[in-house]
Amino acid sequence: MAETVLRIENVNKSFGGLLALNDINLEIERGKVHAIIGPNGAGKSTLLNVCVGLLAPDTGEVTFNGGEKIIGKKPHQINQIGLTRVFQTPEIFPDLSLLENVMLPALSKRDGSYKMSIFKSLSDEEEIENEAIGALETIGMLDRKDTIASSLSRGDKRRLELAMCLVQKPELLLLDEPTAGMARHDTNQTIELLKQIKEGGMTKIIIEHDMHVVFSVADKISVLARGAIIATGTPDEIKANPLVREAYLGGAEL
Amino acid sequence: MDAILIQLLNGLDKGAAYALIALGLTLVFGTLGVVNFAHGALFLIGAFCAVSFQKVVTISKKILDPNITYFDAYIEQPYLEIWMGDTGLAIIDYAVPLSLFFAVPIMLLVGLAMERGLIQFFYKRSHAEQILVTFGLAIVLQEIIRHFYGANPIPTPAPDIVSGSAQVGLWIGLGDTLVYPWWRIIYLISSVGIITAVFSFLNLTTFGMVVRAGMADRQMVGFLGINIQRKFTIIFALAAIVAGVAGAMYAPILPPDYHMGMDFLVISFVIVVVGGMGSLRGAVASGFLLGVLQSLAAMTAVSSILPGIEQIIIYLVAVIVLLTRPRGLMGRKGVMDE
Amino acid sequence: MLIFTAAVLSMPIWLDPIGANYPDLLQKFAIFGIFAIGYNILFGLTGYLSFGHAVFLGVGSYTAVWSFKLLTMNVIPAMFFSILMAGIIAAGIGYVSLRRSGIYFSILTLAFAQMFYNLAYSVLMPITNGETGLQLTMHDPRVIDVAFSREVPEGLPSTDFFGISMNGYSGFYFCAVMLILAFFIYLKIFRSPFGMKLKGIKSNQKRMKYIGSDTRPYLITAFVISGMFAGLAGSLMAVTDPLAGAERMQWTASGEVILMTILGGVGTVYGPLLGVGIIKYLENIFSSINESVLNNFFSFMPQWGESLLTSLTMPFVGEGWHLTLGLLFMLIVIFLPGGVMEGLQRIKDSIMNKKNIEESEATAKESSDG
Numbered sequence: 001m002a003e004t005v006l007r008i009e010n011v012n013k014s015f016g017g018l019l020a021l022n023d024i025n026l027e028i029e030r031g032k033v034h035a036i037i038g039p040n041g042a043g044k045s046t047l048l049n050v051c052v053g054l055l056a057p058d059t060g061e062v063t064f065n066g067g068e069k070i071i072g073k074k075p076h077q078i079n080q081i082g083l084t085r086v087f088q089t090p091e092i093f094p095d096l097s098l099l100e101n102v103m104l105p106a107l108s109k110r111d112g113s114y115k116m117s118i119f120k121s122l123s124d125e126e127e128i129e130n131e132a133i134g135a136l137e138t139i140g141m142l143d144r145k146d147t148i149a150s151s152l153s154r155g156d157k158r159r160l161e162l163a164m165c166l167v168q169k170p171e172l173l174l175l176d177e178p179t180a181g182m183a184r185h186d187t188n189q190t191i192e193l194l195k196q197i198k199e200g201g202m203t204k205i206i207i208e209h210d211m212h213v214v215f216s217v218a219d220k221i222s223v224l225a226r227g228a229i230i231a232t233g234t235p236d237e238i239k240a241n242p243l244v245r246e247a248y249l250g251g252a253e254l
Numbered sequence: 255m256d257a258i259l260i261q262l263l264n265g266l267d268k269g270a271a272y273a274l275i276a277l278g279l280t281l282v283f284g285t286l287g288v289v290n291f292a293h294g295a296l297f298l299i300g301a302f303c304a305v306s307f308q309k310v311v312t313i314s315k316k317i318l319d320p321n322i323t324y325f326d327a328y329i330e331q332p333y334l335e336i337w338m339g340d341t342g343l344a345i346i347d348y349a350v351p352l353s354l355f356f357a358v359p360i361m362l363l364v365g366l367a368m369e370r371g372l373i374q375f376f377y378k379r380s381h382a383e384q385i386l387v388t389f390g391l392a393i394v395l396q397e398i399i400r401h402f403y404g405a406n407p408i409p410t411p412a413p414d415i416v417s418g419s420a421q422v423g424l425w426i427g428l429g430d431t432l433v434y435p436w437w438r439i440i441y442l443i444s445s446v447g448i449i450t451a452v453f454s455f456l457n458l459t460t461f462g463m464v465v466r467a468g469m470a471d472r473q474m475v476g477f478l479g480i481n482i483q484r485k486f487t488i489i490f491a492l493a494a495i496v497a498g499v500a501g502a503m504y505a506p507i508l509p510p511d512y513h514m515g516m517d518f519l520v521i522s523f524v525i526v527v528v529g530g531m532g533s534l535r536g537a538v539a540s541g542f543l544l545g546v547l548q549s550l551a552a553m554t555a556v557s558s559i560l561p562g563i564e565q566i567i568i569y570l571v572a573v574i575v576l577l578t579r580p581r582g583l584m585g586r587k588g589v590m591d592e
Numbered sequence: 593m594l595i596f597t598a599a600v601l602s603m604p605i606w607l608d609p610i611g612a613n614y615p616d617l618l619q620k621f622a623i624f625g626i627f628a629i630g631y632n633i634l635f636g637l638t639g640y641l642s643f644g645h646a647v648f649l650g651v652g653s654y655t656a657v658w659s660f661k662l663l664t665m666n667v668i669p670a671m672f673f674s675i676l677m678a679g680i681i682a683a684g685i686g687y688v689s690l691r692r693s694g695i696y697f698s699i700l701t702l703a704f705a706q707m708f709y710n711l712a713y714s715v716l717m718p719i720t721n722g723e724t725g726l727q728l729t730m731h732d733p734r735v736i737d738v739a740f741s742r743e744v745p746e747g748l749p750s751t752d753f754f755g756i757s758m759n760g761y762s763g764f765y766f767c768a769v770m771l772i773l774a775f776f777i778y779l780k781i782f783r784s785p786f787g788m789k790l791k792g793i794k795s796n797q798k799r800m801k802y803i804g805s806d807t808r809p810y811l812i813t814a815f816v817i818s819g820m821f822a823g824l825a826g827s828l829m830a831v832t833d834p835l836a837g838a839e840r841m842q843w844t845a846s847g848e849v850i851l852m853t854i855l856g857g858v859g860t861v862y863g864p865l866l867g868v869g870i871i872k873y874l875e876n877i878f879s880s881i882n883e884s885v886l887n888n889f890f891s892f893m894p895q896w897g898e899s900l901l902t903s904l905t906m907p908f909v910g911e912g913w914h915l916t917l918g919l920l921f922m923l924i925v926i927f928l929p930g931g932v933m934e935g936l937q938r939i940k941d942s943i944m945n946k947k948n949i950e951e952s953e954a955t956a957k958e959s960s961d962g
Contacts, residue, residue, distance in 0.1 A: 052802075079804030091802065093795035104792045105803040107785050113806040116813055117785045118777075125785060164803065289695055375926070381695045382641045386854065387925040389847060393918030401907045401915065520706060520843065527699050562715030569703035576700055577691060 003030045004066065005172050005203045006051065011060030013046060020046045021057065022227040028172070028205060033198055035206045035214045038224035044207045045088075047224065048176055051205070052085050053078045065171065076113050082171035088180060090157040092164065094150035098141055101149050101160060102132035102167050109168045135167040139193060155186035159193060166197060175206045179213050191216050215239075256432045261549040263422065267438040267507065269545020270445035271297075274500035275522040276529065276537035277452060278493030284469040284532040286486050288373055289381050291388040294519025295395040296364065296494045300501025301510035302399055303360055305408050307353035311346050348413045350506055357502045358495055365494025369487050392515065400512035407509035412437040437506050444503060448496060449538055456534070465489060469532060524572040530582025540583055544568050596775060600768050604761070610873070615764040620872045622767035623828045628852045628864035629778045630821020634814050635850070636859035637787060639794035640693065643846045644685060644701030647708045648678040648819040650841030652826020654719065657726045657836045664736035665749050667758060667766070671827045678823020679816050686815035690808060693797070705843045712838035725837035751831050763832045770828060774821060775865075781817070782861055790814055794859075851921050857933030866932050871917070878916055881909040 006028040013021040020043045028034050038044050049055040051062060053073045062070040068081055084105075093101050106128045111117065136142045139159045149160060158178060165173055178194070179187045187210065194217045198204075208214045214221060215235050222232040223244050231241050238244055279293045314330035334342030345352065372391065376384045411417065416436035426432075456462035468482050501510075508514065525544055529536025544567075550556065552564035563570075575582060599606075603618055631645055652674040659670035689700040712720040720726055728748050737749075751758040753766055781787045792800045793807050800807050830836055839845070852871050857863025890898045908916045928935050 074806070075801040076804050076806045079802055085802055087802075091796060091799040093792055093799060095795040096791060100788065100791075104788065104800075107789065108800075108803045108805045111785065111805075113804060114809045115786070118781050118787075118817075120784050120786075121780070122783050122785060122788060128785075164799075168803065372922075372926075379929075382639075382698075383925055383929060385641065385695070385698065386850065387922055390851075390918045390921030390925060393844075393847075394915060394922065397912060397915035397918060398907070401912055516844070520702060523699060524703055527696065531695075562711055565710035565714050566707040569707045572703045573688065573700060576696060577688065580692065580696070 004028065005030045005064070006205075007063045007066075008047075008051070009061050009063070011047075011050060011057045011062065013043075013050060013055065013057045019227050021050070024060070024227075024229060026222060026229065026232070028203060029220070030203050031201045032219040033194075033204045033206060033217055035208055035218035035221045036224055037208060037211070037214055037221060042224040043227040044224055045176065048085075048174055048205070048207055051174060052083060079108075079168075079170075080113055083174065084165040084168050084170035084172075085174040086158070086161050086165055086176060086178060088176045090154070090161045092149050092157055092161050094148075096149060097146050098136060098149055098152075098160060099129070099132055099145040102135045102163050103128055105164045106131045106135075106167045131167055135163040138166065138197065139163045153186075155182050155189070158182070159190065162190075162193065166202075169202070171203060173202055173204045175204060175208075177207055177209060179208070179210050187213065257553060257555070258550070259422075259432055260434070261553050262546055263434045263438070265546030265549025266542065267441050267445075267545075268549065269542035270442050271500055271504050271518065272522055272525050272545050273538045273541025274445055274448060275497055275518055276525040276541045277449065277534060278496045279522055280526045280529070280532060280534055280537040281452075282490055282493050283526070284534070285465055285489050286369075286373065286377065288376060289384045289388070290373070291385050291519065291523075292368070292391040292395065293388075293493070293497060294515035294517075294522065295392045296361065296497035296515075297501040297504075297518050298396060298399060298510070298512070298515030299364055300357055300361060300498030301410075301505045301514065302403065302501075303357035303498065304350050304353040304502040304505040305403065305410050305510055307356050308346075308349040308410055311349050311352075347415075350410060350412055350502070353502055354499060357498050361495045361498030362491050364498070365491035366487065368494065369490040373490065374483075374487075392519065396512050396515055403512065405512060407511040409509045410505040412506035416440060441503055441507065445500070448499065452492070452496065453534070461485065461488075521568055524568055528572050528575045528582055530584040533582065533584040536582055536584030544571060547571065593776065593779065597772050600772055600775075601765070603768070604764070615760050617872065617876050618764045619767050619828075619832050620876075621869055622764065622771040623825050623832070624849070624852065624868040624872060625771050625865050626774045626828070627822055627825035627849055628856075628868045629775060630818040630825070631849045631853050632818075632858065632864045633778065633781060633790075633821065634818040635853060636864070637782075637790035637794060638811055638814050640690070640811065640815075641698045641850070642689075642701040642815075643698050643843050643850075644689075644705035645818070645822050645849055646841050646843065646845035647685070647705050648682055648822035649826040649829070649845065650708070650712070650836070650838065651678050651681050652823035653830045653836035653840055654726055654826075655823070656827035656830035657728070657834055658719075660728060660734075660751060660830070660834055661732040662735065664734055665751050666736075667751050667753050667827075667831045669736075670751075670831065671770075671824060674823045674827030674830075675820045676823075678826065679820045682816045682819025682823075683812065686812045686819070690811045690815060702843055705841065705846060709838060709841045709843070712841060720836070720838055722838075725835050728834050751834055758831050767828050767832065770824065774824065778821075779861065786810070786813075791859075848917075851917065851924075853931075854929075855920070855924050855931055857931030860931070860933040863931050863933040870932070871920075874916070874920075875913055878909045879911075879913040 004027045006026075008024055008026040011021055011024040012019070024047060036044055036047065046055065050057050051070065053070050053075065056071055064070055064081060064083065070078060070083075073081075093104065096104075103125070107125070110128065133142060133145070136145055139162065141156065141160065141163075149157065152160060162175075162178065179190050182190065191213055194206075194213075198217060206214070206218065218235055220232065221235055221238045223230050223238065223241075231238060231244050233241065275293060275297050278296070279290060282288055282290050282293070311334055312332045314332045315336060316328045317331050319327040319329040332342065332346060334345055336342070338345070368391075372387065376387060419433035419435045420439055422432050422434045456466055464482070465485055468485070504510075521544075522541075525540050526537050528544065529538070529540035547567055548564060551560075551567040557564060600622070603621070607618070627645075627649060631642075634640055634642060634645075655674040655677040656667075656670040659673050663669055685701065685704045689697055689704065692700060713722055730748065753762075756762050756766075758766055789800070789805055789810055792805070793810060797807055826836075826840070829840070848871075852867035853864045854867070855870060856865065856867030890901045893901060908919075924931065930937075
């Protein structure tokens with residue numbers, strides 16, 4: 001039995017009268033890419049927001065690394081214990097250069113939530129700079145390291161955000177629809193990137209619409225429908241599961 | 255008891271001025287999305303419309319004083335009196351109310367010029383830049399006024415007939431110590447009238463409906479294909495007229511000087527924030543509320559316990575409100591949220 | 593840094609040709625320079641627009657004058673206490689104001705500035721001496737000076753730095769050294785990881801939180817540092833002229849430092865200093881011009897032209913300097929939001945482009961020739 005990184009227990013969340021999450025129980029294993037799929041409005045984003053502490057559930061608990069409670073922590077505290085997140089709309093530093101964009105998360109990881117390093121010079125931060133250069137190399141943008149980030153294309157911005165998360169070497173990376181709104185070419189590039197970083201053994205949760213993406217990178221898939229998990233298994237098991245076809249794929253062949 | 259009532263009344267007319275400025279400020283912010291630091295200057299221009307009108311009607315000719323016969327003494331006699339006799343004198347006496355006929359079209363023009371000439375280019379720029387450019391404009395307008403009218407306050411009296419005080423105390427059976435100047439009563443009533451007019455305009459006309467829809471969701475109104483731009487211009491001009499009239503009528507209460515615009519602007523801004531950015535009712539309510547609070551804090555009974563409180567009460571309230579109710583007293587969700 | 597030091601110290605020499613080499617003006621350059629670079633640490637790096645920085649200037653001045661009155665005419669304790677005091681008050685105001693951002697932050701700082709300004713004229717009268725302003729008097733205790741039985745000259749003593757009187761050029765050189773020290777710290781902050789994180793907060797505060805930085809203490813630190821710079825500037829004002837008045841705390845004074853920063857270029861290293869130089873120099877010239885100067889200036893024109901031009905320009909000079917300032921402010925925000933530094937950059941870019949085009953044309957020609 002593999003070690004559990006994130007454990008979601010009996011999580012319920014409702015907005016007004018609408019039950020968005022209905023008694024969710026989920027275990028994310030170390031080193032695995034866990035995809036959460038489901039039709040629109042199934043509660044995928046709500047679940048992710050609960051995982052990073054953005055939303056407090058009505059009941060239930062989310063624990064990290066066998067005991068650390070997520071709920072009630074502030075975003076920066078959750079990041080400091082090793083959880084990083086890629087947003088649906090890219091959250092980068094638009095006025096800064098690509099290199100600075102990737103250096104900041106590396107600095108933040110090293111310095112903790114606050115450090116008054118006023119008299120240190122940036123030019124002495126070779127280690128941080130090297131890490132950042134490495135991350136830029138992974139996404140293939142090293143040649144553009146002095147470009148200002150706001151001038152990037154949407155797809156590039158999302159890959160930059162991914163690099164910003166990777167440079168922190170998080171224990172758990174959450175990706176919210178990493179290919180939403182991308183052109184086919186961009187999507188393929190991102191899939192390649194995801195496959196490439198999968199080899200590093202980082203645990204990931206991916207929320208995704210695009211089945212092509214899910215089946216190419218996921219080790220395990222959970223299917224969410226109307227706020228409840230109706231199936232969890234390997235891609236092959238999910239493909240074969242009649243319940244899933246009924247609820248999500250509408251019975252169509254994959 | 256009487257003292258409290260007097261302060262309450264004093265606070266009301268000040269509050270009325272605050273409410274009128276804040277109303278326009280929040281109207282402009284809610285519809286155009288522009289933070290206008292030059293709004294106080296509109297109040298200032300209004301006040302100086304009254305001053306100018308009074309100056310014009312009292313342009314005088316030097317004539318020999320008929321009462322002094324042993325040497326040549328001159329007195330000034332206004333041309334209006336020379337030409338029109340008693341009618342002329344009446345016009346001079348009623349300069350402030352009459353100046354409104356002159357102030358309204360001027361404020362309309364100023365409003366249109368300001369929106370078309372400057373504000374419209376700042377719709378899409380950051381709030382910080384809007385603040386800065388209108389701050390610059392406010393300085394420019396205030397310095398122009400100073401250049402032409404000097405730095406001293408200019409007394410601009412109300413008509414003689416209302417220069418006395420009303421025996422408010424006797425009306426409500428509280429003795430004759432409670433008096434309140436007639437002009438302030440008129441000011442208060444007109445302010446309530448203006449506020450009612452603006453609200454009914456927004457609530458009862460189609461134009462007003464579109465504007466309110468625009469305040470709720472600007473993008474949506476744009477999608478509906480309504481030319482919101484022109485309506486915004488009209489709204490800005492309306493806000494300018496309201497501020498101008500408020501200023502012109504305030505002249506007898508507080509002799510206008512060149513920096514009154516800035517003084518009122520800062521307070522009005524605080525009022526808008528306390529009422530809730532984008533909430534018209536909030537602006538009016540907190541205008542009156544803070545006006546009265548400021549007045550009450552000036553009472554000797556209060557200032558002996560908390561010295562200096564009347565100087566800072568408005569700001570203190572603002573700080574507390576902003577920290578405890580980030581959207582202000584009546585602010586709606588989604589307006590200026592961070 | 594060396595070049596900067598040399599440039600500041602040699603200001604009396606290279607500013608001679610434009611007639612700006614007298615100590616009064618040079619001191620102003622240095623003092624407002626400190627104020628503006630301090631402001632740039634907050635506004636330029638974090639993007640938080642404060643309308644309350646004049647408070648720290650005023651606090652610095654008052655504290656310094658009190659130090660002269662109670663302790664000693666030596667400037668070192670005065671500066672120390674000023675910076676400390678400004679820092680403490682900045683921490684208080686910052687702690688509260690920084691709970692909100694954007695325009696709400698601006699309004700909160702404005703509200704605090706107005707409170708201090710109004711209180712200076714009422715409750716705080718014993719400390720501020722109201723409208724008269726806080727001044728030195730003949731019977732100030734000056735306990736340290738008395739304890740060391742320093743000679744007391746006839747009349748009011750002047751401020752000094754271990755015996756060097758702070759009048760004339762020595763006053764300027766003292767301010768200049770302070771400017772250089774302040775600039776050194778400022779440059780360090782700009783180029784430190786801390787400074788980069790502040791830029792991150794300006795660019796995207798949400799992302800900053802989600803990469804694990806607690807943004808609030810960063811903002812408070814920046815606010816306090818910039819308040820301390822303002823406090824230092826305020827104390828230097830008292831050093832060069834031991835008098836403190838509340839008008840220094842008016843919110844329009846905060847507006848002035850904003851203008852200087854913007855004129856030069858917000859967030860750029862040298863921009864604020866450039867802004868200070870331009871504004872203080874222009875102020876000096878414009879406010880000294882009067883009608884006869886204008887008449888002289890336009891005397892090459894025929895009589896009617898002379899009087900016309902004079903009356904047209906009169907509103908902008910002398911007392912009307914603020915009008916020019918307001919116009920300048922608007923023009924900069926409208927046309928050059930990045931300030932003079934952006935303007936220089938644009939000019940540089942267009943020259944470079946021209947050069948590149950010429951070069952590429954030249955190479956194209958060569959290749960076609962070959």
